[in-house]
Amino acid sequence: MSGIEEIKNILTAPISITYQNIEELKNHIDEERVRFINVVGKNGSNSPDLNIFSNEIMEEIRIRFTGKKSPLQEWLKSLRNIPNEERKSAGAKINELKSEIENSFKSFSENYRIQVENKKLNSETDDITLPLTQLNLGSRHPVMTVMRDLMVPFQRMGFSVVDGPEMDNDFFNFEALNVLKDHPAREMQDTFFLASEWVLRTHTSNVQSHAMKERKLPLKIVCPGCVYRNEFDMTHLPAFRQIECLVVDKGIHMGHLRHTINELLNAAFARPVKLRFRSSYFPFTEPSAEVDVECQQCFGKGCRSCKHTGWSEIGGCGVVNKKVLESCGIDSSVYSGIAFGFGVDRIAKDRFAISDLRSLIDGNVSFLKSFGLV
Amino acid sequence: MLASLNFVERFITLPKVTQNININSKNISTTQYDLEKIAPLLTRQGFEVDSIQVWGAGLETVVVGYIEKIEPHPTAGKLQICQVNVGEATLRQIVCGAPNARADIYVAVALPSTKLPNGLEIKPSKIRDAESNGMLCARDELGLPTNKEIDGDGIWELDIDSQGGVPRKILENKIGYPIFYALNMTDTLLELSVTPNRPDMLCHEGVARELMAGFTYAKITFIKKKDAEFAAQVTLTEENIKADAIKNSRAKCGEISFTCENHLNIPAFFVLIDSIEVKPSPAWLRNQLEALGQNSINNIVDTSNYVLLAYGQPNHAFDLEKLSSQNPKEKQLILRNAKAGEKFIGLDSKERSLYEADEIVADIEGAQAILGVLGGEHSKVSSQSKKIVVEFANPNAVSVRRTSRRHGRQTDASFLFEKGVDVQKRYKAALEFFALISAESKNKPHYCSTIHSVNAQKKPMIVTQFNANEIEFNSHDQEKVLGANIIPYKDQLEIIESLGFTLKNESESKTKATVPSWRSQDIAGNADLVEEFIRIAGIDLVPSASFQSQAIVSHDDPQFAFNEKISSRCSALGYNEVISLHFMRADDHAKLSLNSINSLGEPVALINPIIGDEPLMHTTLIPDLLRKVSRNISYGIKSGQLFHSCRTFQNRDANGERIFNSNGESIGLHNELTYKLDNTLEYHYTHGYAYTKEESQTGRPVETPRLAGICFGNKSEKTWQNSAETLWSLHDIMAHVQEISRSVGVEISFARISDIENNSEFQFHPIAKALHPGRRVSFYIKDENNKSVSLGWAGELHPNTMRNFEIEVPCYVFELNIAILMHKTMLPKEVTQRVTNAQKFPTITRDFAFLLDEKITGKDLNDVVLNSIKDIIKSEVPAVLNSIKIFDIYRGKGMPENKKSVAFQISLEPTERTFTEKDILKLTKSIINNVTEKFNAELRGV
Incomplete structure (x- = not known):
């Protein structure tokens, strides 16, 4: 391969461009061909050494061999100087070289481009161990994520999302739900009072009383929302979230309740889970039950998270007490209902293994950012 | 409810398993309760077993020993060297300092490796050069309650009955055996969750009843014990007591006559007993009470507690002679309300100052007991007592609950009264009281009579005849409630009967069930009876059934879905969602430089706040967010973004009427909260959201959904790709708000705001003073009448605000009224602005x-x-x-x-x-x- 000097010499060497006859021209053409092959190789097959070839040199080569002032062009212009009968074959000779040079140069340029590109690519290897770009992504609060996920199965089962007030009066929060006047739940120890007859709702069940009184039957509703109890420690926030569902229709019974809860919890845990129904008591349902799901940490073996019982408590449910239907103006001999309610914070606590519920209200950005979409 | 299985076994036999344990190289076969057959039943039936403890667990290596020889320690005056037989080939040498250590007594020996409840681990050691291979224990060293009068202050002598011991004859064969086992003290204690509808489960008879029903259904054999009650050992009957109680308002106890004046109009009767002998309780009673964590006092007090634990019947014995009266032969108790400030010294020796609402039992001098809560020190039964009057009053549950809370003192009695006692069984309990002290005394006490109290109308208040509630129970009830035929009607009836109901069959499919006295509060209709049998059989038997209902998809309230959209856009903009407790502090408005506490609407005050300095429901989400920023900075997190989507509240209805007129009175903010409302723009009460479908929202406090966000510190940090940090700017947060609005299809416009009212150039905003004067803005939308409505604001915190909330990095905040935004999105949309054609020519x-x-x-x-x-x-x-x-x-x-x-x-x-x-x-x-x-x-x- 020619060195840079050699190439420069070829490119700058004076060339005789005049000819008197075809023989002379043929000599010129052969010499020019040799010079060109010297630069780009036969058919332009040389592999260009990037120490010698640069974009500038490539351009110089193009100009020197195919430019307006290149010998080829000059020779074409000079065709009129030779005898008529020779002109045709002389022109053919020139054009032959011209297309040869053009084709070879094209291949050579392609080789050059590949070389340049490879050199560039080879010099651009990143250190994949460097810290990644800090993306400014926000996050949803884990409790809200759980809440949203738990709402999906309800909605798919045909429950309508219904809202209710967080400040409500005795009637909707207690009375209509068969929580009578002297019930301990109505004492200051458990409930936040705003006035003697007004409280911060202690459960989302107040939405049930509103819906039963204010909406048309049949009802198939799910009520997500914030509720309040006068308790504050590692396992209790005074403001926390519940989801509650209510169905009131003709012929509704406990079997429907089981179906709803099975479906919901299988969907929530994304696999069939083992459930346990324990008899319990709530003023607003009869029969009442607490629902336990097999502890998802130990799968029933017993661990710290389930206090060695193998079960973790999910929520309460039951067949709506006739007294509740009646105090909301529903004929209990025609209609019956089922209800199921549970705390969202507690499920979030289990799902994300949060030991102290108070960290949920702390607002620590790193803590918040550590939660994904599931 | 802490239930002792030994106690339950007084009523029925329980299933057991035999286990072999190896102690001190002795193979001991012990019989234990078969918990696998007991605990799951209780849990299924509605009484979750929260915990199971074995009394004496961990003390298996404390064994019965017999001191063969004893000699003084050569160098230590107070110590003795004992040679103790613990059933090994050779005697064990143990050094002991107890004054009552002597030869020929049976003692509790903690062998080396024992860890005592006080944390002491027993190791072979040398005490002043004498080898000691164990420790002779006092009762308190084993974690057992000690009564100085009975137990002295030395080591436990195992053959003394009053110390819970057993006769020497038995101990002879038990040398080297674990003492809890040798003394028959081993007990299993279940902590049961009892729902408020089942106060009958707060006593051991109730637990036994419930287990009988469970065992019957589960086909676990048991025997109901006939000798459970002491009443069989006396001639007195429940009927005698009832007859006396209803007849007498005065009776004599020896030469002293007794009456009771009742100003509380509650049922009460009193049993008078003469010639009692006050002494330590027998071992079985002492051990039983101690296993349940109670202290044994004397036979009378312990009997009173026994009746409570066995039958759930609180009662209180007074020493009749200690009651003050003008005539020592005429004693009287008075049931009345306390006088304000009246002093009372309870059995716990604490002096209390009483409230007018407290109900008490008094003599002429003053309170002798807080009714249903606590007995008094002065008239308590002591070793000198000869005549007692036992009170069985049925105070009002709510009154007892409030009194017990007021005095911060919950006792077993007050707990039971709060939940409700079985009033019909009070007379039987009175009989048991007498029968038990009689059975355990050599010199039999004398039952004098029973009297009722009299009220102002001379009425007795008590009843001795009760009507039972009858329920018609049909075979199809099960299908109606449970949706399937789960168990045959015959089996249902069997379960119901096993729970103490009396049944009268009327036909193949119809039965009259009589509710037992202890369930009269709770069982009202046939749904209750369905609940009863399915609870015993297990709700898990109810088969799942899918709905056949109309597909209704248009009844959703829109807020949940709307909020999801907004929140997901906020998190896409880099904000991290937070939640809060929705409370606000009384000085937050001052920290935000607002004109008054009502500047953003009148906040609602809690009557009973849980966090002392956060007594208000929030009207704005900003103070909480600022505190969260401050906390982040204190954690060393100097940059970040937070958002909060939440309701806020105010003490006005949608028409501007105040709802709670004494708002803030209990926390001293009453006057401040009555300040007139500022012109509060998007905080105005007309801009709330109706969360109910009531015909009118009049009289309902306005709840307004809001969204607030905050960007603090740096927008981007220095990295290897980016050599300089950038700060947040007003335009960032304005862009955020614009994008949030656009995400729900709403275009907003911006305007500068001023902290000066009636400013001609810019709109006044109450929050403006909290913000940098050059960097604050409000957002507007056009309502349906093309009028501009304020949607919210944004700005950089003023340095004053930063100082007030202890924030030292620049901070940009916004808050929007989501009700206004939502309202706007529900209006018909203009779609002309949308570019819908695909692009054809280069930009x-x-x-x-x-x-x-x-x-x-x-x-x-x-x-x-x-x-x-x-x-x-x-x-x-x-x-x-x-x-x-x-x-x-x-x-x-x-x-x-x-x-x-x-x-x-x-x-x-x-x-x-x-x-x-x-x-x-x-x-x-x-x-x-x-x-x-x-x-x-x-x-x-x-």
Whole structure:
């Protein structure tokens, strides 16, 4: 391969461009061909050494061999100087070289481009161990994520999302739900009072009383929302979230309740889970039950998270007490209902293994950012 | 309810398993309760077993020993060296300092490796050069309650009955055996959760009853014990007591006559017993009480507690002779309300000052007991007592609950009264009281009589005849409630009967069930009976059944879905969602430099706040967010973004009427909260959201959904790719708000705000003072009448606000009223602005730079540029203007005073043909001419 000097010499060497006859021209053409092959190789097959070839040199080569002032062009212009009968074959000779040079140069340029590109690519290897770009992504609060996920199965089962007030009066929060006047739940120890007859709702069940009184039957509703109890420690926030569902229709019974809860919890845990129904008591349902799901940490073996019982408590449910239907103006001999309610914070606590519920209200950005979409 | 299985076994036999344990190289076969057969039943039936403890667990290596020989320690005066037989080949040498250590007694020996409840681990050691291989224990060293009068202060002597011991005859064969086992003290204690409808489960008889029903259904054999009650051992009967109680209002106990005056109108009767012998309780009673964590006092007090634990019947024995009276032969108790400030010394020796609402039992001197809660020190039964009067009053549950809370003292008695006692069984309990002390005394006590109290109308108040509730129970009830035929009718009846109901069959499918006295509060109809049998059989048997219901998909309230959209957009904008407790502090308005506490609407005060300094329901989400920022900074997190979507509350209904007139009275904010409301824009009570479908929202406090966000510290941090931090700016947060609004299809406009009312130039906003005067803005939307409505605001915190909330990095905040935004999205949409055609021709951009006066705003420039090409792109050069983007503003070096260089780029999308050079020239010329002319500007470059 020619060195840079050699190439420069070829490119700058004076060339005789005049000819008197075809023989002379043929000599010129052969010499020019040799010079060109010297630069780009036969058919332009040389592999260009990037120490010698640069974009500038490539351009110089193009100009020197195919430019307006290149010998080829000059020779074409000079065709009129030779005898008529020779002109045709002389022109053919020139054009032959011209297309040869053009084709070879094209291949050579392609080789050059590949070389340049490879050199560039080879010099651009990143250190994949460097810290990644800090993306400014926000996050949803884990409790809200759980809440949203738990709402999906309800909605798919045909429950309508219904809202209710967080400040409500005795009637909707207690009375209509068969929580009578002297019930301990109505004492200051458990409930936040705003006035003697007004409280911060202690459960989302107040939405049930509103819906039963204010909406048309049949009802198939799910009520997500914030509720309040006068308790504050590692396992209790005074403001926390519940989801509650209510169905009131003709012929509704406990079997429907089981179906709803099975479906919901299988969907929530994304696999069939083992459930346990324990008899319990709530003023607003009869029969009442607490629902336990097999502890998802130990799968029933017993661990710290389930206090060695193998079960973790999910929520309460039951067949709506006739007294509740009646105090909301529903004929209990025609209609019956089922209800199921549970705390969202507690499920979030289990799902994300949060030991102290108070960290949920702390607002620590790193803590918040550590939660994904599931 | 802490249930002792030994105690339950007084009523029924329980299933057991035999286990072999190896202690002190002795193979001991012990019989234990078969918990696998007991605990799951209780849990299923509705009484979750929270915990199971074995009394004496961990003390298996404390064994029965017999001191064979004893000699003084050669060098330590108070110590003795004992040779103790613990059933090994050789005697064990143990050094002991107890004064009662002597030869020929049976003692509790803690062998080496024992860990005592006080944490002491027993190891072989040398005490003043004498080897000691164990420890002779006192009761308290084993964690057992100690009564100095009975137990002395030495080591435990195992053959003394009053110390819980057993006769020497038995101990002889138990040397080396674990003492809890040898003394029959091993007990299993279940902590049961009892629901409020089942106070009958707060005693051991109730637990036994419930287990009987469970065992019957589960086919676990058991025997109901006939000798469970002591009543069989006396001639007195329940009927005698009832007859006396209803007949007598006065009776004599020896030479003393007794009456009771009742000002509380509650049922009460009193049993008078003479010639009692007060002494330590027998071992079985002492051990039983101690296993349940109670202290044994004497036979009378322990009997009183036994009756409570066995039958759930609280009662209190007074020493009749200690009651004060004018005539020592005429004693009287008075049931009345306390006088305010009246003093009372309880059995716990504490002096209390009573309240007028407290109900008490008094003599003429004063309170002798707080009714249903606590007995008094003065008239308690002591070793000298001979005559007692046992009170069985049925105080009001609510009154007892409140009294017990007022005095911060919950006792077993008050707990039972709160939940409700079985009033019919009070007489049987009185009989058991007498029968038990009689059974355990050599010199039999004398039952004098029973009397009732009299009220002002001389009425007895008590009843001795009770009507039982009857329920008709049908075979189809099960299917109606449970949706399936789960167990046969015959089996249902069997379960119900096993729970103590009396059944009268009327036909194949119809039965009358009589509710037992202990369930009279709780069982009302046939759904209850279905609950009863399914609870015993297990709700898990109810088969799942799917709904056959109409598919209704249009009844959703929109807020949940709307909030999800907004929140997901916020998190896409980099904000991290937070939640809060929805409370606010009384000085938050001052920290935000608001004119008054009512500036953002009148907050609702809690009567009983749980966090002392957060007594208000929030009207704004900002203070909580600022505190969270401050906390982040204290954690060392100096940058971040937070958002909170939450309801806020105010003490006004949608018409502006105040709801709670004594708002804040209990926390001393009453006057402040009655300040007039400011003109509160988007915080106004008319801008709430109706969360109910009641016909009118009148009289309902306004709840307003709001969204607040905060950006603090740096927008981007230094990294290897980016050598400098950038700070947040007002325009960042404005863009965020714009994007949030756009995400729900709402366009907003911006306006500067002022902290001065009646400012002619800018709208006043109450929050403005909390914000940087040059960096604050409010957001507007057009309502259905094309009127501008304030949606919210944003701005950088004023340094004062930063100081008040202890924040030391720049902070940009916004808050929006979501009700207004939601309302707007529900209006019919204008869709004309949407570009719906696919692009056909290449977008053209051109850059310009002008030297402008400082006072020219971005909007000014934007308007002029827009106007300069508006007509041209309409027809001549058909195009859509994509944007006019200011990309550089330069002041300072090289610029004249009060001038700035502003560079911007316009982006145009041709709609009919590709632009020619001529087209472009036409547009640029028009822009240059207009800008230079209108602003007297100088073109710096194109």
